[in-house]
Amino acid sequence: MLTVGVIGTGMIGQDHLRRITRVLAGATVTAVTDVDADLAKRVAEGLPGAVVHQTGEELIADPAVDAVVVCSWGPTHEQYVLAAIAAGKQVFCEKPLATTEEACRRIVAAEVAAGRRLVQVGYMRRYDAAYRALKAAIESGEIGNPLMMHCAHRNAGVPGFYEKESIITDTAVHEIDMVRWMFGEEISSARVLVPRKNRNGGDLQDPLLLILQTEGGALIDVELSVNIRYGYDIRGEVVGEDGTASLGSQSPVVVRGGGRVASPVPLDWRERFARAYDVELQEWIDSVASGGSPTGPSTWDGYAAAVVSDAAVEALRSGSLVAVSLMERPALYEVVA
Known part of the structure; x- marks a missing residue:
């Protein structure tokens, strides 16, 4: 069972939490965090056993988290994706990968240095x-x-x-x-x-x-x-x-x-795209649960x-x-x- 930590518990974050816990197979949510700590706590109340972390970096470092889903505000994506790569953890990042070309280049460089794909970007179409x-x-x-x-x-x-x-x-x-x-x-x-x-x-x-x-x-x-x-x-x-x-x-x-x-x-x-989101996350879970790399939109796709x-x-x-x-x-x- 893949253990997942979710960074960002706003609208899309809550939708993905619902999807992982109620619709899809092969994963469970063990940690959440949000810039709005009270919101994160309220969301966690519906997730038995999930830990609320103060920061995304703390969540990524949690040994009970195998993989990370980033649903936070766009300008924060770079720091969390880079932290996940540094930790050697798979990360699903909602679009955009980052908000500037320079930030995307830094993520490309970090993943290339890691030597394998660790990032998938959320282009659900x-x-x-x-x-x-x-x-x-x-x-x-x-x-x-x-x-x-x-x-x-x-x-x-x-x-x-x-x-x-x-x-x-x-x-x-x-x-x-x-x-x-x-x-x-x-x-x-x-x-x-x-x-x-x-x-x-x-x-x-x-x-x-x-x-x-x-x-x-x-x-x-x-x-x-x-x-x-x-x-x-x-x-x-x-x-x-x-x-x-x-x-x-x-x-x-x-x-x-x-x-x-x-x-x-x-x-x-x-x-319009409810089912596409389901398929997207299920395929990501399936591809990384056994230690493989994601097969969906890559860091290069996010950069391009x-x-x-x-x-x-x-x-x-x-x-x-x-x-x-x-x-x-x-x-x-x-x-x-």
């Missing part, structure tokens, strides 16, 4: 059944060589602390990682087009159109709308030489009545997503096409996972 089916359709050759992809990432709304560039760094980063995985290529450039503003968006520049190009020349456009009110709507269509493949409808039912056809739309990301995200932010500010420059990929990460 790779575990979604619809995205996996879309990737399989591409790899089958049925639509020929993939040339373009049209994506939409629509949120009904975003929280008050959402900043102007969060539409790239917090929202579009999911498509950035997904595109690298879907096409099996790195992204070489980014450009952002700015249409007229949504009246629901307040001070945000919303929506945006993000245009990415891969090293192999494929083009991807991503519509980003984060105050569209009607629901959480994720779309994707790949255009190939001989046909197209797109994500299927995520609604389990279509209702016809009163002269209308209606299909429910998910309210938020938790509803951060660099592309930075380029997209620069493109948003400048209005220009911005090239993506990645460091040489270490042998530890020979392929895009």
Whole structure:
């Protein structure tokens, strides 16, 4: 049985705690911590035998913790991931891996020095059944060589602390990682087009159109709308030489009545990707429980997503096409996972 310590007991942390203790197999939670000590104590009351630690570093050092799940505020991720690597413990880190390219580079260097993969980054779309089916359709050759992809990432709304560039760094980063995985290529450039503003968006520049190009020349456009009110709507269509493949409808039912056809739309990301989160963590548990290395998104994937995200932010500010420059990929990460 894998013993897990969770750093960060806010919304996503509590969701993962519920998942590990009630949904998944092969792991148990033995320790928690949060910057809000009272919150950590309240959460621990529902976890028999779990110890509350004052800091993430204390939790990582706990001999009763085999592996670590990091769900804390983004700027703290680097320190906890580096501490886990130093302790030789597997760590699942919710995105982002870190909030700067320099921090991601430090994590890459630490893991390479350790000589084996210890880190997995929480890009859950790779575990979604619809995205996996879309990737399989591409790899089958049925639509020929993939040339373009049209994506939409629509949120009904975003929280008050959402900043102007969060539409790239917090929202579009999911498509950035997904595109690298879907096409099996790195992204070489980014450009952002700015249409007229949504009246629901307040001070945000919303929506945006993000245009990415891969090293192999494929083009991807991503519509980003984060105050569209009607629901959480994720779309994707790949255009190939001989046909197209797109994500299927995520609604389990279509209702016809009163002269209308209606299909429910998910309210938020938790509803749309609930099963993907389950599969993601279960596969991580299975891969590391026997002493192996994680097979999901790697430190390199977290680094690459951060660099592309930075380029997209620069493109948003400048209005220009911005090239993506990645460091040489270490042998530890020979392929895009």
